Amino acid sequence: MDTLITIILDGLQYSSYLFIVSVGLTIIFGVMKILNVAHGSFYTWGAYTAAFFIGKFSDMGWPDAFGFVIILVSALVVGLVLGFIIERGILRFMYHRDEVLIVLATFGLFLVLDDIILLVFGVNPYFAFQPMMLLDSVPVAGVVRDVYGLSLIGLSAIIAFVCWFSLNRTKWGNLLKAVIFDRELSLAMGINVTGVYTVTFVLGAILGALGGAYIAPTVSVAPGFGVDIIVLSFAVVVIGGMGSVPGALIGAIIIGLLRAFAVHNFPEIELFVIFAVMAIVLVFRPEGLFAPVKQRTI
Amino acid sequence: MLNDRTSQALIAIMAFCAIAGAFIPDWIMNQMMFGFSRALAVLGLLVLWRTGLVSFGHALYFGLGAYTVALLDIYLGVSDAFLRLAASVLVSGGIGILLGYILRNYRDIFFAMLSLAFSMVLYGILVKTQALGSTDGFAVSAPSFIGYVPEGKYPLFLLICAVCAVSGLLVQTYLRSTLGKLTTAIRDNEVRVEYLGYSVAQAIHIKYVMSACLAGAAGAFMAMALGQVDPDSMVNWTASGELVFVTVLSGPGSVIAPFFGSLVFELLRTYAFELVPHAWQLIVGGTLMVIILFLPDGVWSLITKFRRPAK
């Protein structure tokens, strides 16, 4: 019984952080048809920025609780700055190019941004445990859990709700859905598609950075940090359906729970099972579990 | 087979390298071995690219080739280079045939993602299995050549040059045949190819298996040239990314391009690493972006600009 609770909570925690990172990726793909390898860079930059400043402010004597503010601000700043520069400065010259070629270009971008981190932050790892330590731990159904980890689940629930609400209950959401469905038609109807692209990309970047920033206090932030999350978020997005927010949620939950189950019972299959599921979904349902409806083209 | 300029040039270049190998310092020979090994995999990716397909998972076959060599060495004591090569090609070709049945029905981003998924399945298995080396990998003993155990790496170098020459020739012959010309036809208009009477799925399957065999041979040679195998540099998605990078760098213009592009990549990597160790990824990434944006036909297109267009 203990193990089941542990598996479920571990799984949901992992799912939460996967979801926060992946939802930005899937929205960007849905709107702009770009699978952004450099999304991992937002994650990495968010983590490094948060870890760096949490350390600095802590040294200066600021209260640990301020760490949460730093996390949010880091995500916002990284998302805004990097997102804006990348979309306006590089991506917009590539929209007419082949999908796969754009992915390659974002791979190059990822390599560049990864190295810039080394140049800016150096090669030593950063530790910023303060916010996590602050929240202490609490027993849940007989198992002791970090409150910080539980807060991660709460955060992703909030983000999921905000996404759902924005997409389905606001005018902005309707605009976005129009652009997702048919870019040309949206242009013809007077929607500022360029503006939508920029805002979408920046929002996605902020979410990616938030994933990294929020996870930073729980790990050591060191070179090579973002490499794995990229393929994992690809797996989430593929399984859930590229461009679907509920898909990202379900995909993240599936992968998170699967992984937790594997880690506790069959540690050897932990990694391979995630990609096996990704392959299986691609083979039997390439559009993903929640694919947006496609029109007939012939 | 030898009556076109590209084939002749390829033979000449490989012959020259083979002979030069006896006189160049060891470190240059090593660079060339790494470069030419990788070039074999890129050659396969070139065929796929001409068909309009990009695989983000060819490290699967590269890794299969490399690990076949390592496992044969460690568990069965096989050190013969020819046996190792044959085994690697068989294993990667076999898996290629199987996975090809699935992949031949996919295009664009789905083809890329599915091939990525398959390669990460192998990565996941290798990394978590002690018996397969886990994250450390294995050391690989030096190859022997039908009994003869050489002092240095020159025989291996010769073998690599020979296989590169033969592979290049075979691919060139293939590309000039009708089946090979289907690469661009399929890329341009699949529906028309089907209506003209040939199965697009079958054509793609054949090309995929070819590229799998080439990548397997590439991995085998890399394992032997490096003397070791490990999952992160040979099977991880970043390894696949590297292969695709070299493919884009070389350009799809000619079967000689991969050899040229791979050497450029080796040089780039070595010097970037030496001069600016924490920025070599930046240089690689930046180069990739520049090529995609400004030189979409790769560095080979710079060379062909100064020659009369060949048939």
Added chain:
Amino acid sequence: MSKQKKGEPILSVKGLQKEFGAIIAASDINIDVHEGEVIGIIGANGAGKTTFVNMVTGYLKPTSGEIDFEGKQLVGLPSREVTRAGISRSFQVSQVFITMTVYENLLTALAIAESPGLTMLKPMHRAELEQRCDEILERYQIAAYRDHVARALSQGVRKLLDIAMAVVSKPRILLLDEPTSGVSVEEKFGIMDIVMNALKADNVTVLFVEHDMEIVERYVSRVIAFYQGAIICDEPPKQALVDPKVREFVIGHSVVKGTKKNA
């Protein structure tokens, strides 16, 4: 090759039906085609003409019905096998290899048609193919555009290329889907003359989808009219063009040029 007695149809479509959910794109289509006929298929947009062509050539699978070609059942066969069996088609929107030249386009088509099995591994640029390629280019009068890249061709020339590529397999029946659509008025008759002469010389049975009644009148021996997925008329052109159903649902009631003397 023909097992048919003279007079028997070479192509027999029986009860062909195609439904997309609640939409009936083809409803109980029955057509017999005899050797040497030239048939014009007319109908408003969405009437089911292209759906018919797609089904006969294997691009779409009918919901039910039979397609009998010289004793062979075509339903369920993929397009490539239908082509190999002897039925080819051209496309409403020309389907060519846009990065290749006209010459390479045609050569590729020839190479595929003439290279069964392992001969696909022979070099594509070989004497016997290149000769036939030049002949076809002459026949369809596009030799002047030999080295032009397909992407840059005018509509008319592109259509001719599209059709030329369809005939390399020496089909017995050729389905042309709107061969003159998108082509300038001056070029229309020129193109049809070239095509129909070439096809007649090779004794190819032709069915073509067309909106321009003048063209239909000029070349066909029989008119089949579609409306909402069903055939509403199957008669020689003189009768078809004054048929009240055809006037109601296809061509309208204004006098059609050329039939004035028959009205």
